Amino acid sequence: MWLPLMGLVIGVIIGLLTDIRIPEEYANYLSIAILAALDTLFGGIRAQLQNIYDEKVFVSGFFFNILLAASLAFLGVHLGVDLYLAAVFAFGVRLFQNIAVIRRILLAKWSSNGEKEKKNDIF
Amino acid sequence: MKLKKRVKTNRIILALVSLVLGFMIAYSYRITETAQDGRVITDRQWEQDLNLRNQLIEQEELNRTMQQELHEKQEMVREFEADLANEAQVYFNLAEDAEKYRMHLGKVKVKGPGVKVTLADGEYDPMEDNINNYLVHEHHVFKVINELYISGASAVAINGQRLTHNSYIICDGPVITVDGNQHPAPFEISAIGDPEVLVSALNITGGVKDQLVNDQIIFSLQAVNDLVMEPIIAKK
Numbered sequence: 355m356w357l358p359l360m361g362l363v364i365g366v367i368i369g370l371l372t373d374i375r376i377p378e379e380y381a382n383y384l385s386i387a388i389l390a391a392l393d394t395l396f397g398g399i400r401a402q403l404q405n406i407y408d409e410k411v412f413v414s415g416f417f418f419n420i421l422l423a424a425s426l427a428f429l430g431v432h433l434g435v436d437l438y439l440a441a442v443f444a445f446g447v448r449l450f451q452n453i454a455v456i457r458r459i460l461l462a463k464w465s466s467n468g469e470k471e472k473k474n475d476i477f
Numbered sequence: 478m479k480l481k482k483r484v485k486t487n488r489i490i491l492a493l494v495s496l497v498l499g500f501m502i503a504y505s506y507r508i509t510e511t512a513q514d515g516r517v518i519t520d521r522q523w524e525q526d527l528n529l530r531n532q533l534i535e536q537e538e539l540n541r542t543m544q545q546e547l548h549e550k551q552e553m554v555r556e557f558e559a560d561l562a563n564e565a566q567v568y569f570n571l572a573e574d575a576e577k578y579r580m581h582l583g584k585v586k587v588k589g590p591g592v593k594v595t596l597a598d599g600e601y602d603p604m605e606d607n608i609n610n611y612l613v614h615e616h617h618v619f620k621v622i623n624e625l626y627i628s629g630a631s632a633v634a635i636n637g638q639r640l641t642h643n644s645y646i647i648c649d650g651p652v653i654t655v656d657g658n659q660h661p662a663p664f665e666i667s668a669i670g671d672p673e674v675l676v677s678a679l680n681i682t683g684g685v686k687d688q689l690v691n692d693q694i695i696f697s698l699q700a701v702n703d704l705v706m707e708p709i710i711a712k713k
Contacts (some may be wrong), residue, residue: 356696357488357489357491357492358488358491358494358495359495360492361493361495361496361499361683362490362495362496362498362499363499364496365495365496365498365500365501365502365503366499366500366502366503367503368496368499368500368503369499369500369502369503369504369505369506369507370504370506370507371499372501372504374509376508381505381508381509384501384505385502385505385510387501388483388498388501388502388505389682391497392498395494395498408662409487410491412494413490413494416494416497417497420497420501435626453656475624
């Protein structure tokens with residue numbers, strides 16, 4: 355478990371230390387990409403909890419979603435349509451759904467554990 | 478064994494994913510932070526800011542109008558001053574002219590270098606039977622005065638009495654009358670002008686001096702550096 359955590363810490367450090375300036379309008383794409391990444395991450399966690407986790411799907415989804423979201427925002431800017439709203443909406447809705455599912459699964463696990471313990475206490 | 482290996486690759490991939498995620502989040506955070514860069518102000522501050530800005534703009538507009546007004550006023554003042562200067566110049570010229578004319582008319586005291594010519598009757602000469610032959614006559618005086626005027630004298634006086642444009646001189650027996658005032662011999666004619674010119678004009682060969690001396694008149698000429706002439710006095 356320490357390897358992904360270390361990866362996260364290293365990524366944060368690199369991100370804070372990089373001094374590359376990008377134009378302000380491209381910062382939007384980055385935000386969308388982050389949203390996509392978070393969505394995929396929570397999707398992966400949900401899949402893990404539901405035991406349908408597939409590594410290839412997760413990794414490919416992670417990078418593909420990032421690129422798709424960024425390019426969608428890029429296209430939107432160049433077409434004059436706020437297409438990034440579509441990405442925000444889609445990823446936002448899915449993010450909430452995923453988190454809700456995770457919460458329910460965790461709640462169900464926790465309550466079933468509690469029942470088990472109770473049963474153990476009784477018997 | 479196989480399972481463990483799969484788990485390990487799994488972890489590595491997860492680490493890569495979290496690295497990318499962490500990088501993106503941190504980088505985005507940095508960009509947003511630098512973009513805002515301490516420009517976080519509350520609504521009230523903003524309102525106050527706007528208010529102050531409006532006040533400033535008002536003040537500046539007021540300033541500008543005042544400045545323009547000031548410029549206009551200054552322009553007016555300058556015009557007035559120019560007019561005044563012109564007028565002053567004109568008045569100055571007039572005053573100068575007046576002074577000059579007064580000098581010519583003999584209304585004021587004048588002072589300057591000049592010459593003094595004294596004409597005295599000749600010594601009694603028993604050989605001459607006519608006394609008129611060695612008395613100073615008015616035509617002698619005229620000659621001297623005319624010569625002086627021609628040579629550029631600006632003021633002439635006889636025995637201290639200034640001559641003017643309408644002076645008259647009459648021979649009145651033993652005296653001559655200048656503007657109604659009798660003057661006895663010897664006659665002292667003083668003139669203001671360039672002494673060198675006046676002296677040489679009178680001394681010219683065959684000139685006034687020679688003629689007067691021929692008429693047995695004692696003629697003396699003296700250049701004076703500082704001649705003062707009183708203004709024309711009323712008739713005595």
